[in-house]
Amino acid sequence: MTEANQQKELFNHIRQSLPQHVSMANEIAGLLNISNDSVYRRIRGEKPVTLNELKLLCEHFHLSLDQVLQLNTNKVLFIDTEANTLLSNFKDYMHSLIAQLQYFNSFKHRQVMYLSKDIPIFYFFYFKELAAFKSFFWSRSILNDPDFEGRNFSFNNFDIKEYFELGQKVLQEYNTIPCAELWNYESINSTVSQIEYYRDAGIFETAADLNKIVDSCDAMLQHLQKQVEKGCKFLPGIGEAGYGASIKFYVNELILGNNSIMVETDDTKIAFINHIVLKYISTTDKKFTEKAFSNFQNLVSRSTLISETNERDRNKFFNILRERVQACKK
Numbered sequence: 001m002t003e004a005n006q007q008k009e010l011f012n013h014i015r016q017s018l019p020q021h022v023s024m025a026n027e028i029a030g031l032l033n034i035s036n037d038s039v040y041r042r043i044r045g046e047k048p049v050t051l052n053e054l055k056l057l058c059e060h061f062h063l064s065l066d067q068v069l070q071l072n073t074n075k076v077l078f079i080d081t082e083a084n085t086l087l088s089n090f091k092d093y094m095h096s097l098i099a100q101l102q103y104f105n106s107f108k109h110r111q112v113m114y115l116s117k118d119i120p121i122f123y124f125f126y127f128k129e130l131a132a133f134k135s136f137f138w139s140r141s142i143l144n145d146p147d148f149e150g151r152n153f154s155f156n157n158f159d160i161k162e163y164f165e166l167g168q169k170v171l172q173e174y175n176t177i178p179c180a181e182l183w184n185y186e187s188i189n190s191t192v193s194q195i196e197y198y199r200d201a202g203i204f205e206t207a208a209d210l211n212k213i214v215d216s217c218d219a220m221l222q223h224l225q226k227q228v229e230k231g232c233k234f235l236p237g238i239g240e241a242g243y244g245a246s247i248k249f250y251v252n253e254l255i256l257g258n259n260s261i262m263v264e265t266d267d268t269k270i271a272f273i274n275h276i277v278l279k280y281i282s283t284t285d286k287k288f289t290e291k292a293f294s295n296f297q298n299l300v301s302r303s304t305l306i307s308e309t310n311e312r313d314r315n316k317f318f319n320i321l322r323e324r325v326q327a328c329k330k
Contacts, residue, residue, distance in 0.1 A: 079282050
């Protein structure tokens with residue numbers, strides 16, 4: 001590939017990473033502090049990009065030189081948006097999640113493929129009681145938020161309002177993105193284990209608090225089952241007028257996922273890999289994303305579709321999950 005073609009490929013990568021309504025020329029002109037005319041000359045390959053400009057472009061648009069120059073290596077560049085920060089506040093995490101989903105929704109075409117080891121975070125915010133427990137659990141037991149150190153859980157001393165409002169915003173964004181989710185019968189286990197641990201460790205103030213959380217989790221599964229039956233996403237209590245994007249729901253009895261997420265936006269594919277419970281790293285590397293998407297489709301071909309059709313398997317799946325949740329009361 002010639003130098004001019006390599007430079008054009010660089011700008012193709014940048015263009016694919018931007019929503020359609022965003023001007024690439026304006027973005028680059030502001031970043032490099034040059035005129036739009038100078039940007040266009042670089043885009044056309046008439047003026048070479050300097051090493052310093054290349055560095056700024058790769059850093060700003062999260063590109064790797066291997067990717068831009070199409071080097072045949074076995075290295076993959078992943079982005080960690082929190083690499084320079086210490087995540088210790090669950091509200092901040094929610095704000096960043098909303099911003100990420102809004103970014104996806106800025107594209108005309110977008111689709112999410114979710115390989116679920118655990119229940120996706122979005123669904124915990126359908127009902128306040130479950131939202132309160134999960135927000136408390138993640139703050140106290142995962143993020144080690146000092147405000148939660150040594151605290152027991154009680155609905156009487158935990159203000160869920162701000163967490164729930166953030167969760168509703170997350171749901172509103174996620175519900176406008178078409179998705180395919182692949183679950184296993186074990187996908188409920190982490191939530192059940194968390195409830196049982198708090199129960200056995202005496203972290204719930206009262207048995208009534210425990211029972212409310214269990215019933216709220218059961219209500220979440222019932223609502224999710226309704227979504228799967230309809231084949232679209234919507235908030236509780238809203239009729240057909242509030243139906244959102246489509247959901248294809250698959251069950252695989254043999255393979256337990258790893259909470260990896262594949263997102264397709266216009267001409268770009270992004271793979272998100274889960275690490276340290278709540279955190280994700282991402283890449284747009286073509287070789288990696290093509291394999292990730294292909295592997296997901298391979299798993300789907302060996303799974304059972306229970307959305308819209310297949311009432312028997314759908315009822316069986318959700319009944320088993322609900323039984324496991326209700327057993328936490330015992």
